Amino acid sequence: MERFFKLKEKGTDVRTEVMAGLTTFMTMAYILAVNPAILGTTGMDSGAVFTATAVASAIASFCMALFANLPFVLSAGMGLNAYFAYTVVAGMGYSWELALTAVFAEGIIFILLSLTNVREAIFNAIPATLKYGVSVGIGLFICFIGLQNAHIAVDSSTLVTIFSFNNSIKNGTFQSEGITVVLALLGILITGYLVIRGVKGNMLIGIFATWLLGIICQIAGLYVPDPDHGFYSLIPSGILSAPASLAPTFLKFDFASAFAHPLDFFSILFAFLFVDVFDTLGTLIGCASKADMLDEDGKLPEIKGALLADSIGTVVGSCLGTSTITTFVESSAGITEGGRSGLTAVVSGIFFLLALFFSPIFLAIPSFATAPALVIVGFLMIQQVVKVQWDDLLEAIPAYVAIFAMPFLYSISEGISLGIISYVILHVAAGKSKEVTPLMYVLAVLFILKYIAL
Template sequence: MTTDAKQDPAKTPPPPSDPAKRGVLDRYFGITKAGSTLPREIRAGLTTFLAMSYIVFVNPDVLSNAIVIPGVDNVFTQLIMTTCLAAAVGSLVMGIVARYPFAQAPGMGLNAFFAFTVVLSMGYTWEAALAAVFISGALFVLLSVIGARRAIVQALPLTLKLAITAGIGAFLAFLGMKNASIIVADEATFVALGDMRSAPVWLALFGLMLTAVLMNLRVTGAILWGILASTAVAIVSRAAVYTGPDGLVPFQGFADGIVGLPMWPSDLAFQMDFHHLLRGENLVVGMLTVVLTFFVVDFFDATGTLTGLAQRAGYLDSDGNMPRAKTVFSMDGLAAMTGALLGTSTTTAYVESAAGVEEGGRTGLTAVTTGVLFLASMFFWPLIGAVPGAATAPALILVGALMMAGVKNVAWGDIGEALPAFLTVVAMPFTFSIANGVSLGIISYAVIKLCSGRVKEASWLLYLLAALLLARYIWLS
């Protein structure tokens, strides 16, 4: 036994045992073979759930800006049900079929693109946006199955992959500050600092600092605890941070208790509208802008996340390849399709799964445990309604900050790399559109390489994408 194994019990393999004497779960998931134990896998699944359960609060908060159904007053509650179901199904298929310890849920950034760009800015209905999510997921599955992943991954340079993730992070931070009224609209300067004495601002700043300290101390589930602590402060202090019919009001109490029976999201599920997405000129705009952006962002985000997690869990071989890669990526696409069917934006792998991996999770049972916990959380939807937007705003800001990490690897000394990356990052919050950031990054990268005689530094597919996006801005804007 190595010294490292002695120092890290989570990595110490249990004594070998006769396969015939192992339980059904052990044999199916290969728990003992992976050097883990049943209690360790369950604990890792709980840790992953705590680390990413903030999505139960935040995803409905983001999507409810765009999904408004006349005559239906429980849309937010249905979005909670949909979020839990999508996360449960995504995590269960990843655990049971792919047998990897990686949980899935509606992705941050993609939900903002869905709500604020596709629906509120571009004018698509939320039903059409769901159709775009479904198509992007189907494309993801198809390309994963036929083995085309490598060609598409290589089409976008590393610079743009890093910049897209960072740009989404900047957009999320901007959105979080807006939701907390830290920044407000201003006729003279476009944006300005909000009233720092207002209840939403000080509550959000309290939650932001508390969560940052907990994360710095490496407390598991720091984002969740920050949200819960901020909510408790809002309730106890009677701060006017809850949306009422005539403005912000204090907490109104639990009229129906804190536990309730789950409900089927009947007004959200199976509402995809392919006709509105693909009719007339929308056939071009929808496919090249909406579907492409959903696909590109999810594809590269999932590729990076799953590869990084697999490396951390010790799954990659000597050539850096992931076992059962087609199955893993297919399950990510299947989760996106299922989420669209249920009524939510793209469901994808979560980097917070690293928390479970650090706890020793090495098999699909970890993801299955997380999925079961998301199902259980559906019984507590009345309690979730007590969480104000100012309490979830810090999560958006902090997740945005974490997504900025990759830009340190951009070659900032090379203007041909730096300017496209910069445009990608800043265009997303400045234009309030993730699609614009991706488009400007691809177009500027291709133009600079082409005009400076460095054509071979970019893939032919990138030049094709740039030409199509440029045509869209000229003729279809």
């Protein structure tokens, strides 16, 4: 392992990498429950989607270790799975088989783009200050996701507000949602204290501690499971389970419909392509910046292998029966634990495979228990804000645009696109057009056309 993963060179060891891999998996385990639920609305077999998600995540993460030796873990991307189910299938009326075909085609195109260095060139074209802005924006974005998962931040007439404890009290007692919010807030404090004390495995301990408190509340009758409203039992229903068959979704492509409706198929394919390209690039930028993996020119030396792993994961995932596989921003949780090599990705991949046989345990991990880790990881990622050249307004304002766009518009890709557009326009307006690379001009034009056409 030392020779293959170069642990000493990367300043890490086996224990640290194992802890980092487990931590990343724990913060991502929710995808094993959420993805089948989302894709199941299209008519896909939920059991098959669960198996496909776990296997594809493992294979893609193993590829990340093999091709790039980076601590990034992959799974079915949130947002992309919602677009798959709610827009393409439910909204446009296409079959899930056609949507799966578009995902497969997207993966093939991504492999070609990765091998021809197109995606690598895009990554390298983004200025260093803008990359730091992307990292900070992702920190705020992942914090917001954590607050939402814990129901601390909820919908309101002002778009978003804090959870109302008064509305959660009935007959003088807290309802389950109020209990989970309190537990999540306690989890944030527990995890934050562990980080302050420099305790190894602080994120993982925080997750288990919050989950354990939830179990105690359920046993005491304070937390009452209500599956119809999304409150499931915190106590695993068992230990072992047999993996569901992949037969209902394996290689279920519909090329006939794709050729019969080429324009519609292309629009679906383009949407998948755009979101995946820039979500992945944004995640790689953010996580690599947090781990100090970027070189003096702001480049990630192993990025070609990372992008290839992402592409292969998408192809494999579509063949098995799941939506686009992409690098998860939750990888930053493992990086925070000290993960620096592909061994972190391998460990997470192994746990995805183990989840096939221990699904009752992993599916019992509540979102309010993993939310504190996301909130604290967000805090650690926004520390990159000091690297933004705030005294150079021409560089700082586009970075600021990328920072606020990600959490407020709820999209990593939108943050990158608006950051690049503002960067190019401001440099041209300031008479500094020569400082902008040709590829940045191309990207800015493509982003503008995207907003006009979509």
